[in-house]
Amino acid sequence: MAESGSAGREKRGMKKLWRFGGGVKLSGHKTVSDPAKVQRAPLPKRLYLPLRQHIGAPAEPVVEVGSYVYKGQVLAVSSAFVSAPVHAPSSGTVIAIEKHTMPHQSGIAEECAVIETDGADRWHPDIAPLPRPGLLSADELRARIREAGIVGLGGAVFPSAAKLKPPRAIDTLILNGVECEPYITCDDALMRSRPEEIVRGLLLVQRVVESAECIIAVEDNKPEAIARMRDAVEKLRASGVGGSDAIEVVAVPTRFPAGGEKQLIKVLTGKEVPQGGLPYEIGIVCLNVGTTAAVYDAVYEGRPLVARIMTVTGPQIRQPANFEVLIGTPVQDMLDAAGGVVSDAHTLIMGGPMMGTRLPHGQVPVVKASNCILVENAALADRQPAMPCIRCGTCATVCPINLLPQQLYWHARGKAYDKLDRHHLADCIECGCCAVVCPSRIPLVQYFRYAKTEKAAQEARDAFADQSRVRMQLREARLARLAREQEERKAKRKAARLGKKKTKVPIDQAGPATREMAGEAREVVA
């Protein structure tokens, strides 16, 4: 169901766009970190590679502590469908595989491979561009994408190879260069510095999903990036690269969260992803620009995903900038590379201000999902106590999923999980629009996150209770059976003892065992 007439024709600004309901206009702060330059981050002394940097099963290590690894060498793999391998981002020695604090609000530690870099940054000798990429089949491309450890770099880190194997035909491939969160400029920087690689990667992905049309969406506050992308598409079209005339670069109105997958699909196609479903169900696949650049690197350079562009920004960092950073670099190293922190009254956030996660401290590694380190004033993490809800309903006006945050708030406080289901708590994308507009300054998103995890924990507890009940019943049944058998044995022994004395039952009326025993007794007596 591709939009008729849009494939095969470039319509500058003429593509019909829809609006998604809700959303807020935010101060962008996009000039704090300059997207025109990407600095090379200094090579860190140690790299910490979590074995799970993606949605799905963690990868299992395939190297031993003490072994030397090259840049790009495989460190861990998994055979699960939804999973991705982990590669060494630089050459050095694996000094440990141990638990390390994760860049997550909880501060929980999970397994990491720790590499002490040797400074040479040597690529593995086997890494080379794939021969004749133009002739690779969809399956081969998908296998390569998986081998390269590519996951969605927009933040959801869904293993891309699994995403590119949808169970139905895909009509539209969308490239998400919207970057709607304030402060973040890494995608902008990528689009300005490597537009051709992005488009070539997109064409590879198009071969995998066989979509009729491709749309590259960029927010209209990035005119430079839009121009560069359009030039790159034009250049490829002029040189006759296959598939490039089905690509269209579209500027979407700046409004948070226009970069959310569901919202972007609505804006570009007018269709809504079904509740609880995924975009492939309506024939659409959506990828981040960074992901397709990684696909380009994997195929045309033969390199796995070991680095990404990351913005280090915020009012509390001295020299905000965009960096090309190796996965596994400690965040503290990046803060130092950006000139250091202005004062102690700061808070570290991985991601943007609307949906980012607070980091417990700087000794956590950069992971594949790290698009930004935002160093904000500590006061922002310290919410003022909330006033009571005055039921103004502004939250519902801005919700991009058209939910009723007010009702979700009341029911979350009351732990009424059935009512939360009826108000579609599971559909909440935790974008934060409701909390930003609330006059009572209620931390709505935290209530929803709390309710979601409480509900999941409750369901887990219920399942555990059911399991315990079953185990207890089996145990009681077993004990009862053992007791019964013991009783039977006792009865038999007692009967045997009685059978040795005078038996009152006439012998021809007794049971066979008794007769046998009586016969034995007679022999003994006799």
Add this chain to the structure above:
Amino acid sequence: MADAQSMSERFSSSPFIPASASVGAVMRTVLYALVPGIVLYALLFGWGVIVNILLASISSLAFELVMLVVRGRPLRRYLFDGSALVTAVLLALALPPLVAWWIPVAGAFVAIVAAKHLYGGLGYNAFNPAMAGYAVLLISFPREMSIWAEPLALAEHPLSLAQTLVFSLAHQLPDALSFDALTSATPLDYLRTQVGLGRSVRDSVGAPIFGHVAGLGMEWVNAGYLLGGVWLIYRKVISWHIPVAVLASLACISGIGFVLDPQVYASPLLHLFGGASMLGAFFIATDPITASTTPWGRIIYGAGIGVLIFSIRAWGGYPDGVAFAVLVMGLTVPLVDQYTVPRAFGARARHGDG
């Protein structure tokens, strides 16, 4: 490093954006929006309304202070959030301009202490506090509450501020004036009596108490409220659903009545600009705590209010029905909200299997 220890003390989640909205800002905007109406009211009816506002505000804040102390709530946060002031002003605007001082004070008591704090305070009250106060006053003191000041255009000797204060506090009038000379029935009350006596509407609205389309003076005050209300919608403090629904349904049902029997039922314009229609539509029915919260729910709630206003005015026992209409429709809000949950993004029958 500062974060490691403080994580456990100051746990919070995104969004990390400096807060710009506040309850105080919302309440202040509502007060600003009332200014045109209040100014016109004072110009056209005298100082009475100003005195009432002052008395109601002072006593509301006093009662609020007492209740906050009794309930152990933080004073600075709640005393100055503006909600008590808004309640006080709305209550004062509903009262007759020339009343004894204890009427607004008693109204403030019912509104703040009973209708607001005894139900749980800000955000938890089940009934609109200002209207609850007004309704209790109306039922308890019907005589005092039904004697309204004449529009200044008709009054022979308008009272000065000092004279108004003296009247309010001590019930003393300047020697030359009698109470009857200053007061008269409201236009709606007059209309109801006349229609009850058998006279037609057309004849009745010719009386000097009526202005161009509705009550003399009051029509301009209502225009002032309309202006303020539209500004309130523009500032996104209230949504358009409730005011439009109230006014549209009131206009429709009074229009039907007017078409069917113009002798008995007044014109829609009179209904829209007479009495407390505009004040009710933009400021009272939209009280967020007691109104519906879903878009369709708001329209149903507003439409119900409009119908009830007309019904009470045409067939009910009171000349103006805004307060009761709002209170009664407020009762239906939880039910209406439950059945008007908006369609969530992507909620349609899925094609194929789930």
Add this chain to the structure above:
Amino acid sequence: MSVIVLTLLGLVFGIGLGYAAIRFRVEGNPLVEKIDAVLPQTQCGQCGYPGCRPYAEAIAADEAEINQCPPGGDAGVRALADLLGRDPLPLNPDNGVAADGPQMVAVIDEETCIGCTKCMQVCPVDAIAGAAKHIHTVLNAYCTGCELCLPPLCPVEKCIVMAPEETSIREWKWPSPEAPAARSAA
């Protein structure tokens, strides 16, 4: 006339009730199942009954109050109150305090274990694996934290203790914004 009508009505309803009593008869007492479904199945015995099912039967028979179960906590008391249409009571402190914080599981120090099988025999959900004179170990996935296996049952000092269960990031729960740790000075 009214006598006839009332008599007829009585006959009709009586026949209907009798039919329903036979046609819709339910075996056993389904209330016990419903109560048992609400209880947390820790099988610890803190309520004074040897397991959750006997406690459920006691509640159904009106022999026990609904506030005797510490692992269920106040939420459990309220759930029982809702189910039975009674008023919720505060948790009986004589039985212990409600569990607060992470789930606790038993952990055996394998160096100290003498293989006496006492803990294996008492565990109500068979969560301890091992054999006589062989090392025992607690299977975390099944341990309900009932604490029946702790000393004085276990004859060895410091062999079996309760320790908090580790949570992974996937199982981590967001704290409520109203939790004390979240309140901060303005």
